[in-house]
Amino acid sequence: MNPNKPSSPSDDQLRPHTYDGIQEFDKRLPNWWLFTLYATIVFWVGYWSYYEWFRIGLTGAQSVEVSMKEIEAAKLASAPAADDSSLWKMSRNSTFVDAGRVTFNTTCASCHTEKLTGAIGPNLVDKLWIHGGLPSQIHATIDKGVLAKGMPAWGPILGPKKTAEVTAYILSYHQEGEAIEKQDAWIPVAPK
Ligand code: HEC
Incomplete structure (x- = not known):
């Protein structure tokens, strides 16, 4: 296999830059990775609303008091x-x-x-x-x-x-x- 001649299993495009002779494909992020990212965003909205926005959740000090x-x-x-x-x-x-x-x-x-x-x-x-x-x-x-x-x-x-x-x-x-x-x-x- 020739290391200077990158091969792609699919139609991924080569990105235009070259650093130290290294080139990279413009690959799509895998679904599992994207799903995890979106899930953390959804979680963040819920968490922030619960504790900081609506203040339903007890703070540490309050739950100690209870x-x-x-x-x-x-x-x-x-x-x-x-x-x-x-x-x-x-x-x-x-x-x-x-x-x-x-x-x-x-x-x-x-x-x-x-x-x-x-x-x-x-x-x-x-x-x-x-x-x-x-x-x-x-x-x-x-x-x-x-x-x-x-x-x-x-x-x-x-x-x-x-x-x-x-x-x-x-x-x-x-x-x-x-x-x-x-x-x-x-x-x-x-x-x-
Ligand atoms: C069947 C009616 C009745 C029920 C039920 C009853 N009481 Fe009484 N209670 C009285 C009466 C009559 C007196 C006044 C006694 C007296 O004149 O010396 C009294 C007096 C008291 C006093 C004293 C008030 C004072 O001025 O010294 C307390 C305290 C008291 N009751 C608490 C309770 C609690 C707590 C309960 C429930 C667990 C209860 N009672 C249920 C009829 C009742």
């Missing part, structure tokens, strides 16, 4: 402490509060209403508390109930995790350090 909340929730749930500071912490954690909202709306809202403003049972979003407004006191009321007044004991029914969650949900309507006033009794009103 994971940290889940880890914190799992830690708190594995040992649901009923002290004031743990309950305040749970009340600022959306995983806990969301779970508590579900329990509240299915189990408690019939007497306290979904807005927590009270009907058969008292208002839970004002600063008036019959049995104490500290997180541990609210938790104890829910746990043990006020049987003589028609508030069931929820601890044995819900278990420690759900009892803590529902307490956290009520606390999510309150601020640490806010005023707490003593209420003597709640006069039941018809649910709105």
Whole structure:
């Protein structure tokens, strides 16, 4: 085979330039190569829209934050402490509060209403508390109930995790350090 006389298996044209005596064919890029290129362009458009344009995807920092909340929730749930500071912490954690909202709306809202403003049972979003407004006191009321007044004991029914969650949900309507006033009794009103 004569190296100076290039041969082409097809009708490929020789490109006009010569470098150091080397010439090249004007070859079409193979389909697999072109397909890969186009696929990366399509992928790029989707990826860019998802993360940078519409910002649907979480940034690294955001997904770390979400994971940290889940880890914190799992830690708190594995040992649901009923002290004031743990309950305040749970009340600022959306995983806990969301779970508590579900329990509240299915189990408690019939007497306290979904807005927590009270009907058969008292208002839970004002600063008036019959049995104490500290997180541990609210938790104890829910746990043990006020049987003589028609508030069931929820601890044995819900278990420690759900009892803590529902307490956290009520606390999510309150601020640490806010005023707490003593209420003597709640006069039941018809649910709105
Ligand atoms: C059958 C009606 C009823 C249901 C259901 C009910 N409660 Fe009550 N709840 C009451 C009544 C009545 C009182 C007032 C007790 C009293 O007068 O001492 C009360 C009181 C409370 C208090 C104390 C309020 C205060 O001012 O000290 C909390 C907290 C509470 N309920 C939370 C809950 C939670 C959480 C649930 C659901 C797991 C729930 N309740 C379900 C009737 C109910």
